[in-house]
Amino acid sequence: MTTARIARYAATALFATLSQAAPAQQAPPPPPTSATVVPQRTPGLTPELAEVARLIHEGQYAPALVKIDAVLATDAKNPQARFLKGVVQTDETKTEAAIATFQALTEDYPELPEPYNNLAVIWAQRGEYDKARRALELALATRPDYAIAHENLGDIYARMASAEYDQAVGLDKTNKSAQTKLALVRELFAVAPSSTAPKPSEPKPAPAPKPKQ
Numbered sequence: 001m002t003t004a005r006i007a008r009y010a011a012t013a014l015f016a017t018l019s020q021a022a023p024a025q026q027a028p029p030p031p032p033t034s035a036t037v038v039p040q041r042t043p044g045l046t047p048e049l050a051e052v053a054r055l056i057h058e059g060q061y062a063p064a065l066v067k068i069d070a071v072l073a074t075d076a077k078n079p080q081a082r083f084l085k086g087v088v089q090t091d092e093t094k095t096e097a098a099i100a101t102f103q104a105l106t107e108d109y110p111e112l113p114e115p116y117n118n119l120a121v122i123w124a125q126r127g128e129y130d131k132a133r134r135a136l137e138l139a140l141a142t143r144p145d146y147a148i149a150h151e152n153l154g155d156i157y158a159r160m161a162s163a164e165y166d167q168a169v170g171l172d173k174t175n176k177s178a179q180t181k182l183a184l185v186r187e188l189f190a191v192a193p194s195s196t197a198p199k200p201s202e203p204k205p206a207p208a209p210k211p212k213q
């Protein structure tokens with residue numbers, strides 16, 4: 001079963017199984033280079049935001065948002081706090097708000113790959129694979145060694161291939177080559193056959209980036 005990764009605050013993979021559809025989140029981006037590095041249990045997070053990450057992990061979104069808003073009240077541009085807010089918005093299926101949050105982060109901090117990756121997950125969940133592909137390519141343009149984005153991009157290409165094979169079979173039932181390829185892709189993602197392309201997968205968490213030195 002293939003996985004795909006979205007960053008959050010713990011290590012994992014963008015798609016869990018392509019037949020499921022509950023969003024998961026990605027790790028907060030590193031703090032700006034001017035930020036003071038404070039010793040903490042969660043790499044890259046201040047103690048306040050490490051507590052936010054814990055609350056999100058436990059599904060306690062209301063208190064997490066209170067703490068996030070408190071941080072943003074004194075540091076409106078804080079990329080980690082804004083990122084974690086996008087995580088909460090995605091987990092609470094406030095998709096449009098999450099898109100706006102992550103999109104704003106890509107504009108303010110274009111050097112960070114994590115917001116692009118999270119946007120890709122949202123686009124993929126909506127079946128908008130071309131948008132997901134472009135977002136992942138932007139993530140890799142900022143960090144070519146971002147393994148999670150490479151894996152996610154592979155999953156996106158496979159999903160796009162699956163849809164095309166499915167269409168080919170639908171147009172020509174005698175096309176054995178397309179049938180074989182479609183079966184292989186479905187086996188890869190453990191998706192049951194249907195008259196339409198398989199549903200998008202469920203994203204899973206990815207490792208949190210470390211703070212810049």
